[in-house]
Amino acid sequence: MEKLKIAGGYPLRGTVRVSGAKNSAVALIPATILAESPVTIEGLPDISDVRVLGDLVEEIGGTFYFDGKEATIDPTNIVSMPLPNGKVKKLRASYYLMGAMLGRFKKAVVGLPGGCHLGPRPIDQHIKGFEALGAKVTNEQGAIYLRADELRGARIYLDVVSVGATINIMLAAVRAKGRTIIENAAKEPEIIDVATLLSNMGAKIKGAGTDVIRIDGVEKLSGCRHSIIPDRIEAGTFMIIGAAMGEEIVVDNVIPQHVESLTAKLREMGVRVETSDDQILVAGTKELKAVDIKTLVYPGFPTDLQQPFTTLLTKANGTSVVTDTIYCSRFKHIDELRRMSANIKVEGRSAIVTGPTQLQGAKVKASDLRAGAALVVAGLMAEGITEITGLEHIDRGYCNLVEKLNGLGATIWREKMSDQEIEQMQN
Ligand SMILES: CC(=O)N[C@H]1[C@@H](OP(=O)(O)OP(=O)(O)OC[C@H]2O[C@@H](n3ccc(=O)[nH]c3=O)[C@H](O)[C@@H]2O)O[C@H](CO)[C@@H](O)[C@@H]1O
Numbered sequence: 001m002e003k004l005k006i007a008g009g010y011p012l013r014g015t016v017r018v019s020g021a022k023n024s025a026v027a028l029i030p031a032t033i034l035a036e037s038p039v040t041i042e043g044l045p046d047i048s049d050v051r052v053l054g055d056l057v058e059e060i061g062g063t064f065y066f067d068g069k070e071a072t073i074d075p076t077n078i079v080s081m082p083l084p085n086g087k088v089k090k091l092r093a094s095y096y097l098m099g100a101m102l103g104r105f106k107k108a109v110v111g112l113p114g115g116c117h118l119g120p121r122p123i124d125q126h127i128k129g130f131e132a133l134g135a136k137v138t139n140e141q142g143a144i145y146l147r148a149d150e151l152r153g154a155r156i157y158l159d160v161v162s163v164g165a166t167i168n169i170m171l172a173a174v175r176a177k178g179r180t181i182i183e184n185a186a187k188e189p190e191i192i193d194v195a196t197l198l199s200n201m202g203a204k205i206k207g208a209g210t211d212v213i214r215i216d217g218v219e220k221l222s223g224c225r226h227s228i229i230p231d232r233i234e235a236g237t238f239m240i241i242g243a244a245m246g247e248e249i250v251v252d253n254v255i256p257q258h259v260e261s262l263t264a265k266l267r268e269m270g271v272r273v274e275t276s277d278d279q280i281l282v283a284g285t286k287e288l289k290a291v292d293i294k295t296l297v298y299p300g301f302p303t304d305l306q307q308p309f310t311t312l313l314t315k316a317n318g319t320s321v322v323t324d325t326i327y328c329s330r331f332k333h334i335d336e337l338r339r340m341s342a343n344i345k346v347e348g349r350s351a352i353v354t355g356p357t358q359l360q361g362a363k364v365k366a367s368d369l370r371a372g373a374a375l376v377v378a379g380l381m382a383e384g385i386t387e388i389t390g391l392e393h394i395d396r397g398y399c400n401l402v403e404k405l406n407g408l409g410a411t412i413w414r415e416k417m418s419d420q421e422i423e424q425m426q427n
Pocket residue numbers: 023026092093120121122123124125126127160161162163164165186303304326327
């Protein structure tokens with residue numbers, strides 16, 4: 001087991017290239033199950049969520065060849081093997097195996113997913129969608145059993161705007177008989193990316209990226225080649241790092257429209273942000289203004305950037321209010337930031353940050369993926385050495401983070417933990 005160490009307080013400069021989007025990757029891989037010949041995905045990030053999904057594809061009879069950048073998945077010999085336990089618990093996106101296997105085989109058994117603990121994360125809207133398409137769905141001892149004689153298109157109104165439910169229903173519907181209409185669908189860029197892959201495989205999908213998606217079922221889907229979109233959350237994390245510690249940081253391989261809500265907030269704080277086709281330059285400043293943020297569904301401010309952005313706000317002059325409207329309990333990073341001297345209190349769904357504070361290096365623990373990102377940003381900003389444990393969370397979603405930050409001039413490294421440290425951490 002390893003920990004991350006950061007010698008903080010130094011300015012950063014240079015160019016960093018963003019990897020493929022985690023939240024696309026984890027849906028694209030299950031989507032390939034629906035094809036009957038090999039699919040190649042270019043630009044997949046080398047993160048543990050991708051590796052775990054690759055293992056799951058192999059567990060059910062497919063092949064997953066991944067060189068760290070491009071993956072070829074051969075789904076030809078996949079069978080609808082039950083996956084009630086095991087690796088499905090290691091990530092959130094294993095729920096896409098339900099939609100994909102149901103779509104191809106009309107049956108699936110998949111354990112309830114893992115992923116970040118951010119408060120309750122029900123999948124009732126996924127199930128509502130599967131049932132509307134004709135599946136019988138039961139929950140038996142923590143695993144979801146799905147079975148249909150036939151899947152038939154339906155009109156499905158989502159009571160909650162959900163990324164996962166929108167994609168899962170698309171996966172189940174592309175090979176159903178007739179037309180499916182998803183109303184109040186989520187509009188995140190990752191949904192368009194998945195729809196693009198499915199369309200390249202032969203699916204008929206219109207409206208992805210709007211709140212009404214129309215899918216006309218087809219009998220067969222085939223292999224293709226697909227290039228994944230860049231990770232807007234990773235890009236946003238580096239923009240935040242640029243605002244906190246950057247002399248000038250260029251974030252390369254980004255779609256600027258995908259991070260507009262963050263760009264606007266950084267400019268409001270007084271940060272210089274210049275965008276071009278696929279790059280964003282961020283220049284930090286000593287005087288940051290306090291701002292309020294409220295997380296919303298896309299194109300609003302993403303909840304996945306709320307935690308690292310909260311760290312940045314500790315450097316801003318005045319009081320900032322951070323409200324997470326998506327998750328009720330996405331504030332586990334706050335206690336750790338307090339250990340580093342941040343002045344933050346949590347009131348219900350809001351965190352109130354009073355700054356500016358000079359953060360101090362400390363021993364802290366990442367409780368979830370973006371809490372980890374928040375602590376990395378804090379470590380870069382802090383005086384002295386910061387030690388971060390809980391790296392398995394960070395490794396789910398950031399590809400080559402240490403190498404990328406060292407490339408910008410940071411002093412950050414991974415170190416093996418002693419048996420005593422591991423024991424202390426687990427208690
Ligand atoms: C693998 C992946 O892509 N994860 C992302 C995905 O998670 P995920 O797909 O889990 O998030 P959703 O968009 O589904 O969830 C949004 C909100 O809706 C609620 N909800 C969702 C489904 C449902 O059936 N019932 C229900 O009540 C959730 O509890 C949450 O409060 O979108 C989130 C919101 O942008 C991001 O934080 C995650 O990084």
